Amino acid sequence: RELGALLAADEGLRILCGADSLAGVAILADALADAPRPLDVLVELGGAQGRTGARTVAEGERIAAAIMAAPGLRLAGVTGYEGPFGPDRSAASVAAVDGFLATLVELHRRLEYPDGVRPVLSAGGSSFPDRAAAVLGAAGADAEVVLRSGAFQIHDDGFYSRMSPFGPLTHTAPLRSAMxxxxxxxxxxxxxxxxxxxxxxxxxxxxxxxxxxxxxxxxxxxxxxxxxxxxxxxxxxxxxxxxxxxxxxxxxxxxxxxxxxxxxxxxxxxxxxxxxxxxxx
The missing domain is CATH 2.40.37.20 (D-serine dehydratase-like domain)
Known part of the structure; x- marks a missing residue:
């Protein structure tokens, strides 16, 4: 309801949120049934042993259909988090991350979006932003790729210094710890x-x-x-x-x-x- 009030107060504001279940969509739809502008909702896809997110592409399609049917909501894209599928930068981890990201692209290509919506494809934690950019970027110009790599702000001297692709792996300058x-x-x-x-x-x-x-x-x-x-x-x-x-x-x-x-x-x-x-x- 608070998000609906913000959208009503500012016509230039855009808010994106995620839903990974029919129950979540129902809660959003109930709160925004009378909203003057719809809330943009991304279908969140996950995977076995992952974090939140629908576990299959078919389940994601059902969630997307529920969003499309709700008057106060608008289907705006697909999102997910690849971090749980790659505990390190080994070839096996990178392959698992790429495989998960490919399911996001698959779901995106199966969906039909409302007129005028340029869908968002979003993933890319701070360990695999390079893979998210590569795999999601392959979806083409019909989608806007949004990376969510928050740890770049200060980096670290531990986990992300081991995981970050910046440096020799991508032939770029490495990040420096700032904290x-x-x-x-x-x-x-x-x-x-x-x-x-x-x-x-x-x-x-x-x-x-x-x-x-x-x-x-x-x-x-x-x-x-x-x-x-x-x-x-x-x-x-x-x-x-x-x-x-x-x-x-x-x-x-x-x-x-x-x-x-x-x-x-x-x-x-x-x-x-x-x-x-x-x-x-």
Whole structure:
């Protein structure tokens, strides 16, 4: 209902959403039955062991038919998320991702869209935007390809640094990480162990633990407010020393910080804070 009110208030506004079930379409149709302008809805296609999304092209066709039959809705394209089908950049993973993306194109080609609609084909997380562009782009000029690669904004020093196609794989400049955590050594209770004042409340840990960058060593565990740093052989840290940490998976960094400091140079001996940005996540 709120989306319908926004569309009614601004004739130039376009809102796209997804539906992956007849039940979802029914909820949208009920809320927007009297809307002055229809809401654009993409059929979301998924796959076995994937995330959300209809599991077959035939199911997607039934969802599309339900959208077309609803007065307050307009069929506007096909969407999906390829990430679950490729845990790495191996040939098998890339083939699985391409296979899934091909089903999006297949569903798109089976659908008949309302007059005047240039359908949207959307996929492309931050691991396989190259494959999404290649496979969805092959659908031709009759569709608008929209990539949803949000992690490019700051990249990382972990998961996406391993997965990103930018660099030698695509003969392009690589992305650089633009976010780090700055922590302080607060305790050295025993040889070979230093405790930092950055923990689960501060840094991502859902895929990889943070990696120390200003000192050789490994973070082996996190508590709520502490990181367990094991310095490498020959490396030393002192209580009070500041340690820069590289992060993995920026999504779960954004959700921990409402405001992020901007610094002039992360490699400087004494970086200066020159601004701040609010996160909207």
């Amino acid at each position: 780090h955590a700055w922590s302080r050594v607060v305790s050295q209770p025993e040889p070979g162990l230093a405790l930092l004042d950055a923990g689960r409340r501060d840094v991502p840990f859902d895929i990889d633990l943070p990696a120390p960058q200003s000192v050789a060593g490994t973070v082996t565990a996190l508590n709520d407010q502490h990181a367990f740093l094991r310095p490498a052989d020959g490396a030393t840290v002192a209580v009070g020393e500041v340690v820069r940490l590289g992060l993995s998976h920026p999504c779960t960094a954004f959700d921990k910080w409402r405001v992020v400091a901007v610094i002039d140079d992360p490699d400087a001996a004494d970086p200066r804070v020159i601004g701040a940005v609010a996160t909207c996540f």
